[in-house]
Amino acid sequence: MFSTTSKTPLVLKLVLVLFFPSLLLSQSPEILDISKRCSVAELRKNLYYLADAKLEGRMMGTKGDTLSAQYVGIWFKMNGLKEPYRNGNSFMQGIEAKRIINNSNLEFGGIQYPLYDGWSLYPNITNSISKLPVLCFGAMPFDSILRTQGDYLRGNAILVDGIVMLTAIRTGVIDSIEAVLTNRGVKAVIFADSVVHRIVAQMKERLFLPKYQVDLPGETPNGGMPEISITPEMLSKLVLPDNLPVNASGRFTDTTQRSAVKLKSPISVNISETIQTVMAPNVIGVIPGSDTTLDVIVVGAHRDHDGKNGSDIYHGAVDNASGTVAIMQIASMMNEAVKKGFRPKRTIVFNSYTGEERGLLGSGWYVNHPLHAMNQTHAMLNLDMLGRVDTSYSGKKADSNYVYYQVSDSLDHGLSKAMQKASATMPGLKLDPHYQEPPYRRRMLTGSDHYNFYLKGVPVIAFTCGFPPEYHKPDDTADKISYELLKQQTQLAFLTLWNLAND
Structure with missing residues (x-):
């Protein structure tokens, strides 16, 4: 038996490492x-x-x-x-x-839409958003939106084309964009895309699963900019009073838009939870x-x-x-x-x-x-x-x-x-x-x-x-x-x- 205090085993270990590494893995x-x-x-x-x-x-x-x-x-x-x-x-x-137990709804134009009835919310928020004005930027890219001067964005939600939003998510830049928007006073981002049909369908299938929260020391609920995703049909209803052109896929078709349009219909997200x-x-x-x-x-x-x-x-x-x-x-x-x-x-x-x-x-x-x-x-x-x-x-x-x-x-x-x-x-x-x-x-x-x-x-x-x-x-x-x-x-x-x- 080798002594751990002897110098000889150290030499032998070096030999094993150099020439017989498999023995050390046995x-x-x-x-x-x-x-x-x-x-x-x-x-x-x-x-x-x-x-x-x-x-x-x-x-x-x-x-x-x-x-x-x-x-x-x-x-x-x-x-x-x-x-x-x-x-x-x-x-x-x-x-x-x-x-x-979540009974939240999205409201605009005097109509309330239950959660996952044509819309979804990420991340979860704990406080309602009431009568939030909406600035529609159509197909304008985020670079143009962020160049908006002064406090024009403050206190509003912004509505962007789904391609603009999903590209920012896919390329990993959405977090940094939303951090800037938050500093500029934006309260939420809204976008529409046909993929929302699949998302809300999947969520509806899993509504039987309860949501839980555990209060842990030093931790707070998830934060971040509220992202409201809506179906193309929901988008058509939202912009109908403003006669803004959108197609069946939820795309804004006016590619010449260079400034925001303030929608006639503000939105509310009414949070109702039983705990x-x-x-x-x-x-x-x-x-x-x-x-x-x-x-x-x-x-x-x-x-x-x-x-x-x-x-x-x-x-x-x-x-x-x-x-x-x-x-x-x-x-x-x-x-x-x-x-x-x-x-x-x-x-x-x-x-x-x-x-x-x-x-x-x-x-x-x-x-x-x-x-x-x-x-x-x-x-x-x-x-x-x-x-x-x-x-x-x-x-x-x-x-x-x-x-x-x-x-x-x-x-x-x-x-x-x-x-x-x-x-x-x-x-x-x-x-x-x-x-x-x-x-x-x-x-x-x-x-x-x-x-x-x-x-x-x-x-x-x-x-x-x-x-x-x-x-x-x-x-x-x-x-x-x-x-x-x-x-x-x-x-x-x-x-x-x-x-x-x-x-």
């Missing part, structure tokens, strides 16, 4: 053996339970959410995880959220490390889904019963390692979140009420949607044994190394960097629970299978999961976690 044979016993039967059994119709889609704050939380808690207890709440007698971390307080559980379990002075690792997966709409149940098998059963299985394998005398150096905190589908609420609550401070959290590993083949691979790529990953490690905590070391033992499972690439990175980063840890400066790593055709549809059911693929992805996550906990 997994412990005992831990590798445990990973190979990852149970397909247990993954299937647990997933079929969580995606069963009797849990009614596990909507946050419902009976199904509670039943799934209890199920995960019982599993944690069976596998030796410590209960961190109520003096060591509970896995449940209660979160408090406000359920918001109810809802309690829902995160499930948190702990495997203490052998060195409690080290920073901890968090591994998490959200448990909730979209519930039901009438008789349609949104089972949420891939999203995210799959990630939930993966962390359950990882807890079981980690417990087996402990029983065999291989306790991880770092403490591992297992998190089963509620409320991800309603806006990353459970993980947002946890990072503001953590068991261990965020500056004492070495890394967070997130599992969200596993065991399926997404639309990018299905019927297009021969190799369907893959997992997408995303790593953000500004503190250089070795996350990529831990993942690559695990991957080296599983040559049959491809690591796909698709969501590391700039065009796609933000969607994955902001769309799942690792984002809340990222915002707190914690290094994060996430695994996902991407978006299969049944994503957020009632037919996302347990029979469509590839349990062999789920097993491989769970093994990779377990080995990566082990490496992070023992670096």
Whole structure:
């Protein structure tokens, strides 16, 4: 056995790094053996339970959410995880959220139009906008609008052509434009486009899903310039009293317009919300490390889904019963390692979140009420949607044994190394960097629970299978999961976690 204080091992380590790097990436044979016993039967059994119709889609704050939380808690207890709440007698971390029922409307010309009846609003606002004058700039570009002198814009909404607005959004300049408009006193931006038909149709389909808000310390609701998007038909009604020419696609056809026209019809956005307080559980379990002075690792997966709409149940098998059963299985394998005398150096905190589908609420609550401070959290590993083949691979790529990953490690905590070391033992499972690439990175980063840890400066790593055709549809059911693929992805996550906990 080499002594860590001897000079000889240092020389040998240098030789290994230079000439035998693969040896440094090898997994412990005992831990590798445990990973190979990852149970397909247990993954299937647990997933079929969580995606069963009797849990009614596990909507946050419902009976199904509670039943799934209890199920995960019982599993944690069976596998030796410590209960961190109520003096060591509970896995449940209660979160408090406000359920918001929105009855807002857009009003002009003496008529009120309910939300998504030909219009949409982004971001959400909390205060009504009453009788706001509208300056119509037609097809004029933003450059021309921003050259408007004096206080002419102040206290008004501006109406621009949809092509002008969507081009600014697509090219990434809309935020800087709206910052200037805000400083000039503009209260809202209105635009029309045929794409709004699809947006409001999708939103109407999902009106059965409640909106939630969690009050977190030091945080305020989303701000920004209100953007009111309307259909071409709604635009025609708005500009009819002014005889402004628009076509069926919502385009302004007068290309000679060089100044704003003040519309005869001011607009109002009447905000009407009913708020109810809802309690829902995160499930948190702990495997203490052998060195409690080290920073901890968090591994998490959200448990909730979209519930039901009438008789349609949104089972949420891939999203995210799959990630939930993966962390359950990882807890079981980690417990087996402990029983065999291989306790991880770092403490591992297992998190089963509620409320991800309603806006990353459970993980947002946890990072503001953590068991261990965020500056004492070495890394967070997130599992969200596993065991399926997404639309990018299905019927297009021969190799369907893959997992997408995303790593953000500004503190250089070795996350990529831990993942690559695990991957080296599983040559049959491809690591796909698709969501590391700039065009796609933000969607994955902001769309799942690792984002809340990222915002707190914690290094994060996430695994996902991407978006299969049944994503957020009632037919996302347990029979469509590839349990062999789920097993491989769970093994990779377990080995990566082990490496992070023992670096």
